[in-house]
Amino acid sequence: MGITEMAVPDAYRITPRLLGDARGSFHESYAHDALAEATGHVFRPSQVNYSVSRRDTLRGLHGVSIPPGQAKYVTCVRGSLLDVVVDLRLGSPTFGVYDSTVLDAHEATAVYVAEGLVHGFVAMEDDTCISYLCSTQYVPGTQFEIQPFDAELALPWERAVSPGGKVLMSGKDEQAPTLAQAADRGLLARYEDCLALYARLRGEAAA
Template structure:
């Protein structure tokens, strides 16, 4: 397993090594020790969610208010998505920056989304299933939604036709509106006092 920090501090791309034989394949989707070594703290799952979507469905950009905050470990277990993380932490050196990853069921890749960072994806195939392992249970009223089509963010979804979106996502505020409303977490509230350098962690 390889854990590599992305251009958004505290967000990681995890790639599993698959072992294949005539029966099929086996791989570790998550290892707590490797993730803790990269993060500098433990990731403690509190809830597991799944979403199943048809092709060209756009979900996001989603985050959770701090407190309670919520980190996510996101894996595509069926189908394929264009996955985007957006740094929503006010005061972050990479505020507004985004990271794009292609996740699919065959690649063995996952993303770790830290507290205060927004997450969304566009499905590329029908019947795509995403697994979210999250660090806090659902608390009504704490969800933060940002317009995934916010022209100021200009996220590269690269869809060729209008995507399918929920009414909630379609009417979500822009990043500027969310900032003005005081919805976003502050950088100093969601990161360790000592910033870490980007690193890659290998697990046998």
């Protein structure tokens, strides 16, 4: 598989090699050693989540506070979606930078999202199913939302929404705080805390 860093540091795009024949195809979706060697991150899934969405459904932006933090390995197993990762780690040299990737079930491209980054997507087809491998299990009270249409972020959702389509969102996402409000409320991770977490996980893996 090919693993390349995105415009957002500590986020990576993973392109598997698809092996096809008359029966169909086969590919490796995730390989712990290959990801660790290419990224320097230690990622061991503790929970697997799936969500199914109608076309034009927008989920995000979502993050998990540190501690505990949560890294995600995201793939589209049915349909297609526009996936967006944003660096909102306070003090990061790339604070506010985003990158986007079209994920679909045919290409099987995946995105690795390190702890401290925020993530969202918009479904481009009905019955789109996304899979999340998560490094930590759900801890109530640690997840937070950022307003995905905050003008300060200027994210490219319009690329994926159908012509004349109406974006579907949860009430929680619609009412999420702006970037400035989230920073004032202390919701955002500090870059130095993220780096310390990455280093601790590497040390635990090496021990």
